[in-house]
Amino acid sequence: MNISDDALIEKIKQGDLDAFEQLISNYETKVYTIAYRYFGNYNDASDLAQEALIRVYRSINSFRGESSFSTWLYRVVTNVCKDELRRRARHTTVSMDEMIENGRSPAVENKCRPIEEMIIRKELQDEVQEVLNSLSEDYRTIVIMRDIQGYSYEEISYFLECSLGTVKSRLNRARNALKERLLERRDLFTGTHVEAN
Amino acid sequence: MQCSETRELLSAYIDGVLDTNENSAVREHLRICSECSRNLADLQETIRLLRSLGEVTPPESFRQELRARLEREPLPAGRIKNLIWTQKARYWLSGPGKYLAASVVIIGLGVSTGLYNLLQSGLFPQSASYDMALEQKAGDRVALESAPEKSKADSMTDMQLNDQDAGSTKASATDPxxxxxxxxxxxxxxxxxxxxxxxxxxxxxxxxxxxxxxxxxxxxxxxxxxxxxxxxxxxxxxxxxxxxxxxxxxxxxxxxxxxxxxxxxxxxxxxxxxxxxxxxxxxxxxxxxxxxxxxxxxxxxxxxxxxxxxxxxxxxxxxxxxxxxxxxxxxxxxxxxxxxxxxxxxxxxxxxxxxxxxxxxxxxxxxxxxxxxxxxxxxxxxxxxxxxxxxxxxxxxxxxxxxxxxxxxxxxxxxxDQEAAKDGFLSIEVSDYDDFDSKLTVLVDRFNGIVESTASTAGKSVSAGFVIRVPVNNFNEMLRQIEALGRVTGKKVSDRDVxxxxxxxxxxxxxxxxxxxxxxxxxxxxxxxxxxxxxxxxxxxxxxxxxxxxxxxxxxxxxxKFSLIRLDIREAVAAEAEPALQTSTAGWLLPTALVASGIGGLAYYFRIRRKG
Incomplete structure (x- = not known):
């Protein structure tokens, strides 16, 4: 964590909202992206990202700086999204189709790419997100944690409160499920088979 | 290693989290098994796709909405320390604390109402007048038991005698x-x-x-x-x-x-x-x-x-x-x-x-x-x-x-042919006992009466008993005048043929x-x-x-030739307690409801807090 983060956090602890906005401006896109990957639609992504950031603000006093602010922030986001996803799986009757429908709304992509590539990439990404959305909550969560957020197996086992073995086998099944569904849309695959090293 | 086993391990193999034995076994198998090799390639492509997913920029409204929500948030604890207490209170009350405060006030109100009821209902006898009432109610001669010790003994005994006299023509011999x-x-x-x-x-x-x-x-x-x-x-x-x-x-x-x-x-x-x-x-x-x-x-x-x-x-x-x-x-x-x-x-x-x-x-x-x-x-x-x-x-x-x-x-x-003497019992509520006492003295003198005994108990409200002997001729007038001195709550006149x-x-x-x-x-x-x-x-x-x-x-x-007038005097303060006694059942409704709603408020408060 850099010095400016440190200083900003001190200001936030005094109730400085501007400092907070300044602090999260570096992270909010990533936060939003994570939320979007979990829920696959912009409304939920906004809602949950905001919820996560507010939770960060609320508990800023409990942040002691043992880890970097970003690590702590993403952990909070992950927990918020994971809990919400689990809660929905238990309580809501929102169908997968509905979520896929919501996911169709256009996403604003990073602007640093050539426009054609951007369009292609966007379509591709929407398709991948759709497939992701079609996974069960358990599979979606573990795949996003591992392959999008890049958490280690240990971290995942901590988040999900399960054993490493469970993480391994569940991740394997989730990836395979994802692979099968992607293969149904052959065109997503470039066909280049990379050898394992 | 079989294909099925290998398939189980491919994901971990890609991530490189297998131990060396498993890792080499999988690699060995992959070299000879094209099926598993293809599987591996597909998995790797899947992962690559996932990792290639770009960032998603939040919409313009995101920052504004966040700001609005943040401003509704309570201040962090560090900020509160710097506030003066009124601001602290205002801040605290702006959150769920207001539910807590309201609940506490409501419960307090309910409990105090309940306590007041309890006191008024006489569960804690505080005045002798209450004792007196109780004993009277008993309608028994139990009073004799304690008579000599109590200052109000004679008036009490008198009342009871009177009660019994007028009460019925038959008093059971079995209630000794x-x-x-x-x-x-x-x-x-x-x-x-x-x-x-x-x-x-x-x-x-x-x-x-x-x-x-x-x-x-x-x-x-x-x-x-x-x-x-x-x-x-x-x-x-x-x-x-x-x-x-x-x-x-x-x-x-x-x-x-x-x-x-x-x-x-x-x-x-x-x-x-x-x-x-x-x-x-x-x-x-x-x-x-x-x-x-x-x-x-x-x-x-x-x-x-x-x-x-x-x-x-x-x-x-x-x-x-x-x-x-x-x-x-x-x-x-x-x-x-x-x-x-x-x-x-x-x-x-x-x-x-x-x-x-x-x-x-x-x-x-x-x-x-x-x-x-x-x-x-x-x-x-x-x-x-x-x-x-x-x-x-x-x-x-x-x-x-x-x-x-x-x-x-x-x-x-x-x-x-001797004129039948009359005895009277009056229970009177007066607003001011001292005033009543002096007026009564005047009356007694005017009607040639004799105060045979008095007993009074000072307390929250004064209660007193009098036994007055008055010539038979003056009885009616005397009684009438005494009645005028206060609110009559009980009256009994009985003939007595000596x-x-x-x-x-x-x-x-x-x-x-x-x-x-x-x-x-x-x-x-x-x-x-x-x-x-x-x-x-x-x-x-x-x-x-x-x-x-x-x-x-x-x-x-x-x-x-004389009539007896027995008086039971109570100051009106004590009388106020009586409605409370009577309405005690209904009176409990309020405190109960208050306490209940207060508890409900508390529950709501804690629910909010846990959510927050």
Whole structure:
């Protein structure tokens, strides 16, 4: 964590909202992206990202700086999204189709790419997100944690409160499920088979 | 390694989290198995796709919405430290704290309302007036028990007497009241059909039972601790022909023959059975019953005089129109000399078979053929030993007396026209006790009254009792004026015809006179010194009795001219508690509802907090 983060956090602890906005401006896109990957639609992504950031603000006093602010922030986001996803799986009757429908709304992509590539990439990404959305909550969560957020197996086992073995086998099944569904849309695959090293 | 096993491990193989053995085994298998190799490639492509997913830029509104939500957030704890307390409170109340605060206030309100109710409902008796009310309610004579100690004793006793008087014509003989010593028990009954055809009991008659009862003096003291002995019991009249201070009047049916401890102790159990026989017929029946009862006890008495049972001498009075029977139970340990005297001198001729000289406890049953009832054994057994040392005895004397108000008609006629005295009981609520007190004093003076006793209890509100004696003529006016002094919460006026008792007492007086004459005659004829001595003793007793009877007669004559007014005064403060008492059930609704809603608020508060 850099010095400016440190200083900003001190200001936030005094109730400085501007400092907070300044602090999260570096992270909010990533936060939003994570939320979007979990829920696959912009409304939920906004809602949950905001919820996560507010939770960060609320508990800023409990942040002691043992880890970097970003690590702590993403952990909070992950927990918020994971809990919400689990809660929905238990309580809501929102169908997968509905979520896929919501996911169709256009996403604003990073602007640093050539426009054609951007369009292609966007379509591709929407398709991948759709497939992701079609996974069960358990599979979606573990795949996003591992392959999008890049958490280690240990971290995942901590988040999900399960054993490493469970993480391994569940991740394997989730990836395979994802692979099968992607293969149904052959065109997503470039066909280049990379050898394992 | 099989394909199925390899497939399980491919994901971990890509991530490089397999141990070296597994890793090499998988790699080995992949080299020979194209199927698994393709699987691996597909998986890797999948992962690559996922990782290639770009960032998603939040919409423009994201920052604004976040800002709005953040501003609704409570301040972080660090910020709160720098606020002054009013700001802190305002800040705290702006959050879920307001629910907590409201809940606490509501619960506090409910609890205090409940406590107030509790106090008002009198679960914690604080004032004597409450005690008084309770005792009154009991309608029992329990009050006697504590009477001497309590300052309000006499007023209380009075009230209770009054209650009982006016309450019914029949007070069960089975509700005796225990006194501290509990040794004396008087059951009295009187059927007084001649003077009270309606069978109503008069106040004096109850009082009489107490006053005329065994420990006469002692009881008077008990009733009026300040030494105003005359107070409550003043109009009392002795019962006919009681041969000792102690006697009880048992009801005609003989249900509950009284047991009187002849000891001088002033403690006693007094149960008053009052049966006002409504008609002459029933009176006759009761006479029959009475006759048989004492007879039975008499018959057993002599045989048992040596030990087992207590002897029950009976003293029947035979007169032209009625009987008086007194039964005495003598301590079994006593060797008693029993003398049987036919009471009615007119019938003496028929009863001369008795043996008046017996020293050795001979009992004589004398039938009285001249009486209305053939079965009626009329006896009078006199226990000399008992009589000479009644005070020292621990034994019990039981006297059952049936008093048919059969006074000698001629001698009492003149008393009949005596104006009936009235007794009144007033329960008054006053706003200012001191003011009332001074006004009352003026009234008492104006109407030539006498305040016989007062008792007051200071407390949250003053409560007091008065017993006022006032000339009969002034009674109504006096009562009216007292009523005007406050709010009347209870009123009772009862007639009291003293003439009946006067008649009885007079008839008894004449009986005693006759007995005296007879004894004088016997003394003259006495053949031995022993006999003469015995008769002298008896004579002395009769004379003693006459004196007492005369005293009672005087008292009665005086009391007939006075009315008693008993007052129960309470200051209005105490009265306010009464509605609370009455509405206590409804009154609990509010505190309960308040506390319940407060708890609901608390629950809501904690729910919010947990969510937050």
């Amino acid at each position: 009241v225990k006194d501290t010593a509990g040794k004396q028990k008087i059951t009295s009954d009187e059927s007084d059909m001649l003077h009270q055809p309606d069978g109503n009991r008069l106040p004096e008659q109850n009082e009489m039972f107490i006053a005329g009862a065994p420990a006469d003096e002692a009881l008077r003291k008990a009733l009026a601790p300040e030494g105003k002995g005359g107070g409550a019991v003043e109009p009392a009249a002795d019962q006919p022909a009681g041969n000792s201070d102690n006697y009880s009047l048992a009801n005609p049916e003989g249900v509950n023959p009284g047991i009187v401890d002849s000891g001088t102790t002033n403690s006693g159990t007094i149960g008053s059975g009052t049966t006002g026989s409504g008609t002459a017929e029933s009176g006759a029946v009761s006479q029959e019953a009475t006759g048989s009862d004492p007879a039975a006890s008499v018959s057993s008495a002599p045989e048992d005089s040596s030990g087992a049972g207590s002897t029950s001498p009976v003293q029947p009075f035979v007169e032209s129109s009625g009987e008086m029977v007194t039964a005495m139970r003598v301590p079994e340990s006593e060797t008693t000399a029993l003398e049987a005297y036919p009471k009615a001198p007119e019938k003496r001729a028929g009863n001369q078979a008795t043996n008046p000289d017996s020293d050795t406890g001979v009992s004589n049953e004398s039938e009285n053929p001249a009486g209305e009832e053939a079965l009626l054994n009329q006896q009078r057994l006199i226990s000399q030993s008992t009589r000479t040392e009644p005070a020292g005895e621990t034994g019990e004397i039981s006297i059952a007396a049936d008093v048919s108000g059969a006074a000698a008609p001629g001698s009492n006629v003149k008393d009949r 003439s009946a008792e006067i008649a009885e007492t007079q008839s008894r007086m004449s009986n005693l006179q006759k007995e005296e004459e007879r004894l004088l005659g016997l003394v003259d004829k006495a053949k031995s010194l022993d006999e003469a001595l015995t008769l002298e003793k008896e004579l002395a007793r009769v004379r003693d009795e006459m004196e007492k009877t005369q005293g009672k007669l005087n008292t009665l004559n005086v009391s007939g």
